[in-house]
Amino acid sequence: MQYPEPIAKLIDSYTKLPGIGLKTATRLAFHTIDMDEDDVTSFAQSLVSAKRDLRFCSICGNLTETDPCVICADVTRDQTTVLVVEEVKDLMAIENTGEYHGLYHVLHGVLSPLAGKGPDDINIESLVMRLQKNEAIAEVIVGTNANAEGEATAMYLSRLLKPAGLDVSRLATGLAVGSDIDYADEITLIKSVEGRTKL
Amino acid sequence: MQYPEPIAKLIDSYTKLPGIGLKTATRLAFHTIDMDEDDVTSFAQSLVSAKRDLRFCSICGNLTETDPCVICADVTRDQTTVLVVEEVKDLMAIENTGEYHGLYHVLHGVLSPLAGKGPDDINIESLVMRLQKNEAIAEVIVGTNANAEGEATAMYLSRLLKPAGLDVSRLATGLAVGSDIDYADEITLIKSVEGRTKL
Numbered sequence: 001m002q003y004p005e006p007i008a009k010l011i012d013s014y015t016k017l018p019g020i021g022l023k024t025a026t027r028l029a030f031h032t033i034d035m036d037e038d039d040v041t042s043f044a045q046s047l048v049s050a051k052r053d054l055r056f057c058s059i060c061g062n063l064t065e066t067d068p069c070v071i072c073a074d075v076t077r078d079q080t081t082v083l084v085v086e087e088v089k090d091l092m093a094i095e096n097t098g099e100y101h102g103l104y105h106v107l108h109g110v111l112s113p114l115a116g117k118g119p120d121d122i123n124i125e126s127l128v129m130r131l132q133k134n135e136a137i138a139e140v141i142v143g144t145n146a147n148a149e150g151e152a153t154a155m156y157l158s159r160l161l162k163p164a165g166l167d168v169s170r171l172a173t174g175l176a177v178g179s180d181i182d183y184a185d186e187i188t189l190i191k192s193v194e195g196r197t198k199l
Numbered sequence: 200m201q202y203p204e205p206i207a208k209l210i211d212s213y214t215k216l217p218g219i220g221l222k223t224a225t226r227l228a229f230h231t232i233d234m235d236e237d238d239v240t241s242f243a244q245s246l247v248s249a250k251r252d253l254r255f256c257s258i259c260g261n262l263t264e265t266d267p268c269v270i271c272a273d274v275t276r277d278q279t280t281v282l283v284v285e286e287v288k289d290l291m292a293i294e295n296t297g298e299y300h301g302l303y304h305v306l307h308g309v310l311s312p313l314a315g316k317g318p319d320d321i322n323i324e325s326l327v328m329r330l331q332k333n334e335a336i337a338e339v340i341v342g343t344n345a346n347a348e349g350e351a352t353a354m355y356l357s358r359l360l361k362p363a364g365l366d367v368s369r370l371a372t373g374l375a376v377g378s379d380i381d382y383a384d385e386i387t388l389i390k391s392v393e394g395r396t397k398l
Contacts, residue, residue, distance in 0.1 A: 004264045010249040013242040018230050031217050032249055040250040043212040044243035050209040050231055051239040065203045
């Protein structure tokens with residue numbers, strides 16, 4: 001025997017989400033039936049609206065309702081610096097610190113030969129075009145993740161952009177603030193020694 | 200800085216689901232934006248439809264599109280036996296074995312004094328009414344979970360229904376088929392000795 005079709009379809013929809021298997025999907029579907037009708041309606045609307053009303057900024061690749069996005073459209077920001085990140089989530093994390101006032105560029109991915117992702121599969125061409133067109137930009141900060149793929153992408157970007165006379169820098173690697181040295185992994189410790197700062 | 204409103208609302212909707220925190224909700228929301236538009240639309244429709252088109256069977260409490268449900272409406276089933284379960288999921292699990300051909304009654308919960316759930320908070324009154332009205336029913340099998348609350352509920356039902364002359368039984372507890380004795384917990388082992396069957 002099958003569940004009635006409406007709930008079977010809902011379970012099927014939930015299983016399409018990443019990390020959600022059949023058991024969890026079933027639990028979520030039954031929870032949905034117990035929810036307020038208003039909450040379910042607003043959930044359904046927000047799904048459709050997120051898909052329909054959002055686009056990627058044609059300049060920087062940020063997720064936005066308007067094109068260009070509010071960051072690219074903000075002339076009070078430092079127009080000379082571009083921070084390159086892998087994903088919109090990374091942009092948001094840096095933006096929420098409130099300490100960076102330059103521009104961004106979202107790659108929507110990272111170089112990953114093992115996953116078959118080369119320079120043409122991520123937003124690098126639009127970055128190069130942007131830097132060629134916009135002479136105000138003098139520094140590119142590479143803010144890819146501090147793992148193998150993020151480092152490889154940073155190296156690639158550095159070799160690509162330095163010959164054009166741009167300052168290319170990389171976010172510092174080292175001990176996380178508040179962390180204990182004896183819990184840090186070896187590579188982080190080595191990096192923190194290499195990148196030591198004068199007091 | 201906040202995410203654009205459509206995605207912020209979607210993240211908020213996802214966090215209302217059980218077991219989904221802000222990080223997971225954000226991941227799911229970004230995944231939604233990457234999904235096919237058709238999949239998103241069908242997800243939204245299935246949410247609304249599951250809430251709108253499903254009801255609980257007025258006889259047994261099963262989840263259904265029609266009232267009474269297909270099980271209650273099926274006159275070829277054994278009308279003399281009612282299996283009482285906690286949730287629709289339990290009914291579905293037993294139904295999927297294909298070996299039980301009687302009727303069901305879904306309590307939608309279990310007696311739980313610690314959680315403040317008494318007999319009036321679950322579907323017991325409708326079970327009593329049903330048994331009074333329908334004289335064909337001769338046996339009630341209590342299929343609540345094999346934990347403290349399920350056992351307490353089984354005891355309660357047994358004391359409530361036996362005086363009315365009904366056969367009240369309980370699903371067997373013991374070793375799960377395929378399991379190793381040395382991995383079984385003590386209480387299961389004791390139960391399996393107590394409930395031993397003649398060969």
